[in-house]
Amino acid sequence: MERIPFSVDPKVQKARTLPGEFYRNPFFFDKCREQVFAKAWHCIGLKDELEDREAVQPFELLPGFLSEPLVLSRDAQGNRRCLSNVCTHRANLLVTEPGPCQEIRCRYHGRRFGLDGKMKSMPEFSGVEDFPSETDHLPSLPLDSFGPLLFTNLDRKASFAEWIRPVKERISWMKPEEFFHAPEYSALYEIEAHWALYVDNYLEGFHIPFVHPALNQVLDFGDYRYEMFPQGVLQIGMAKEGQPYFDIPGGQKESGQKVAAYYFWMFPNLMLNVYPWGLSLNIVEPISPTQTRIRFETFLWEGKEYDQENQDFTHMVEMEDEAVVEAVHKGVQSRLYQHGRFSVKREPGVHHFHRLLEEAMKK
Ligand code: FES
Numbered sequence: 022m023e024r025i026p027f028s029v030d031p032k033v034q035k036a037r038t039l040p041g042e043f044y045r046n047p048f049f050f051d052k053c054r055e056q057v058f059a060k061a062w063h064c065i066g067l068k069d070e071l072e073d074r075e076a077v078q079p080f081e082l083l084p085g086f087l088s089e090p091l092v093l094s095r096d097a098q099g100n101r102r103c104l105s106n107v108c109t110h111r112a113n114l115l116v117t118e119p120g121p122c123q124e125i126r127c128r129y130h131g132r133r134f135g136l137d138g139k140m141k142s143m144p145e146f147s148g149v150e151d152f153p154s155e156t157d158h159l160p161s162l163p164l165d166s167f168g169p170l171l172f173t174n175l176d177r178k179a180s181f182a183e184w185i186r187p188v189k190e191r192i193s194w195m196k197p198e199e200f201f202h203a204p205e206y207s208a209l210y211e212i213e214a215h216w217a218l219y220v221d222n223y224l225e226g227f228h229i230p231f232v233h234p235a236l237n238q239v240l241d242f243g244d245y246r247y248e249m250f251p252q253g254v255l256q257i258g259m260a261k262e263g264q265p266y267f268d269i270p271g272g273q274k275e276s277g278q279k280v281a282a283y284y285f286w287m288f289p290n291l292m293l294n295v296y297p298w299g300l301s302l303n304i305v306e307p308i309s310p311t312q313t314r315i316r317f318e319t320f321l322w323e324g325k326e327y328d329q330e331n332q333d334f335t336h337m338v339e340m341e342d343e344a345v346v347e348a349v350h351k352g353v354q355s356r357l358y359q360h361g362r363f364s365v366k367r368e369p370g371v372h373h374f375h376r377l378l379e380e381a382m383k384k
């Protein structure tokens with residue numbers, strides 16, 4: 022096993038941040054792809070996708086990065102599955118267009134699969150021993166949901182329930198299944214920076230007074246909170262006097278408190294920003310060691326108010342974050358920068374992320 026040339030001390034008081042080398046060297050970028058992203062839960066769309074039965078929808082998981090060819094299928098009984106879209110004979114791509122489909126047929130040599138991924142037939146294969154066997158069926162990945170969102174993982178042993186539990190427990194009173202997608206308020210950003218720098222920045226509210234003057238008028242910096250989960254971090258922004266906050270029912274951890282926002286980050290690249298009007302979902306998609314795409318999807322909470330003003334505010338904060346993250350990306354290229362230290366009070370989330378990265382890469 023290759024040794025990772027750095028370690029992040031479990032004690033934030035003692036720890037150093039990831040070295041500049043981590044963000045510079047393509048070796049670590051590639052290692053993250055296989056050790057982190059190829060084993061992570063990915064939001065792949067909406068639960069109500071594939072409304073029709075006997076239909077398929079091909080897609081690529083993280084195009085240009087994982088580039089894993091997958092296909093969502095729905096059979097006559099209504100069962101949805103997420104399958105490999107690669108033929109088990111000689112790896113031709115199977116489904117190229119979304120649409121109605123009763124069985125998947127490879128156009129190369131005619132192998133046929135059911136919508137459950139089971140191989141049904143193959144021409145010219147008499148005399149082949151031990152055929153068909155398990156490996157002739159299309160690999161089927163886990164398909165899970167939270168609220169309106171659909172998730173899969175290339176690691177078929179991973180537990181979705183464990184990963185999502187802290188989010189579910191904290192916000193189930195909001196009935197996230199009732200959040201509805203507002204594509205008109207969704208956006209796509211591309212930044213010139215390493216993906217982990219975008220996450221680092223997200224995981225601390227330390228920079229709010231310095232980088233986000235308008236946001237700083239809304240949140241009570243003194244009462245900004247951090248909570249660590251095994252696979253994530255929750256930051257809670259409390260509302261300043263006169264600013265909007267949740268009407269939290271009794272029996273919840275923050276009942277009676279003026280919470281302005283719950284910012285959940287789930288390892289490695291998913292952010293669920295929950296506001297009194299609904300949910301802003303951010304997905305951080307690595308492209309290269311110097312480029313990252315950030316997908317913003319907006320979900321509104323029935324009956325709550327959201328308008329262009331909210332959208333403009335979110336966009337302004339995003340621009341402020343992107344500018345600083347791109348500057349840091351240039352900074353970590355420096356031959357003179359080695360690593361930093363953490364504020365015990367304000368950067369426990371970044372420390373937790375660095376620990377999780379180190380742990381994943383050691384495996
Ligand atoms: S590659 Fe699919 S049948 Fe040959």
Ligand SMILES: [Fe+2]
Pocket residue numbers: 222223228229232233342
């Ligand atoms: Fe920020």
